[in-house]
Amino acid sequence: MSLMKIEDCVSPLEYEEVSVGNAHLYLYEPGYFKLRHNNDVWMGHDTHNHWQCAEFLMELNLAYGRCITTGIGLGMIQTYLLRNPNVSEVIVYEKNQDVIDLFKIIANKNNLDISALQFVKKDADEMSGEDVDCIFLDHWDSHIWEFLSERIRKIANNNNCKILWYWPAVLHYSRWCKKHQNLPINLKTYQDWVKYINVRNFPNHLSEENLENIKMLEKKYAEDSVKHIMQEYKSYQERDVLRNKMLTKYKN
Numbered sequence: 001m002s003l004m005k006i007e008d009c010v011s012p013l014e015y016e017e018v019s020v021g022n023a024h025l026y027l028y029e030p031g032y033f034k035l036r037h038n039n040d041v042w043m044g045h046d047t048h049n050h051w052q053c054a055e056f057l058m059e060l061n062l063a064y065g066r067c068i069t070t071g072i073g074l075g076m077i078q079t080y081l082l083r084n085p086n087v088s089e090v091i092v093y094e095k096n097q098d099v100i101d102l103f104k105i106i107a108n109k110n111n112l113d114i115s116a117l118q119f120v121k122k123d124a125d126e127m128s129g130e131d132v133d134c135i136f137l138d139h140w141d142s143h144i145w146e147f148l149s150e151r152i153r154k155i156a157n158n159n160n161c162k163i164l165w166y167w168p169a170v171l172h173y174s175r176w177c178k179k180h181q182n183l184p185i186n187l188k189t190y191q192d193w194v195k196y197i198n199v200r201n202f203p204n205h206l207s208e209e210n211l212e213n214i215k216m217l218e219k220k221y222a223e224d225s226v227k228h229i230m231q232e233y234k235s236y237q238e239r240d241v242l243r244n245k246m247l248t249k250y251k252n
């Protein structure tokens, strides 16, 4: 069976504004949803390009058998896994009850049967003694490897699985390549990076198709960082204009 490609990654659910307790799914700007719980913004959904969904491309293609995921968020990865005939069980570690309840409302509005989705209401960092085929981690408050590495290794060491993948592994691999004289994405550099991250059960081999998908994701990450830099630049410019206006007013 051929693998999913980046363009196949369309959010499996329709979203709308919903609040449950301290969890809020709201329109941040037209076509762009954000999920907030207390002061943490956990997830976005850009309906124009479905990018957040595409970021799970590797997990979606690697998944089989019994899968543990961490963090329900908008339930994108979990919905895809529930629909995957190669996946027999979907378990999610989620610590925030309001977020679980919010997702249940969204699932209901989409007529999605989630009776097969097993919620474990616990801190995913404390997960231990599990024995499954796949573990997919995505409950982070940071995307920086240095902040995540010990948490990822701890979960990997305390549980058994055939495959462990984490968000945002593709971003970390691509940044690592850039940092090392712009190394190309290929099996050799991938395996060197896997050695570097040293995470138990992280796949040491990827098919050519999977590596192609990484190249496509890398391109999107590069475009995204240019967009972010431009946005930052624009906000600095706006701030300077405002500051100059205030200084002129003050001097007069």
Ligand SMILES: C[S@@+](CC[C@H](N)C(=O)[O-])C[C@H]1O[C@@H](n2cnc3c(N)ncnc32)[C@H](O)[C@@H]1O
Pocket: 037, 042, 043, 070, 071, 072, 073, 074, 075, 076, 077, 078, 093, 094, 095, 096, 099, 122, 123, 124, 125, 138, 139, 140
């Ligand atoms: C980025 S979202 C997950 C998105 C999800 N993968 C999807 O496909 O929509 C992160 C989620 O992790 C949850 N979370 C944060 N810290 C956690 C922890 N320590 N243990 C369990 N869940 C946690 C948040 O409440 C949030 O629902």
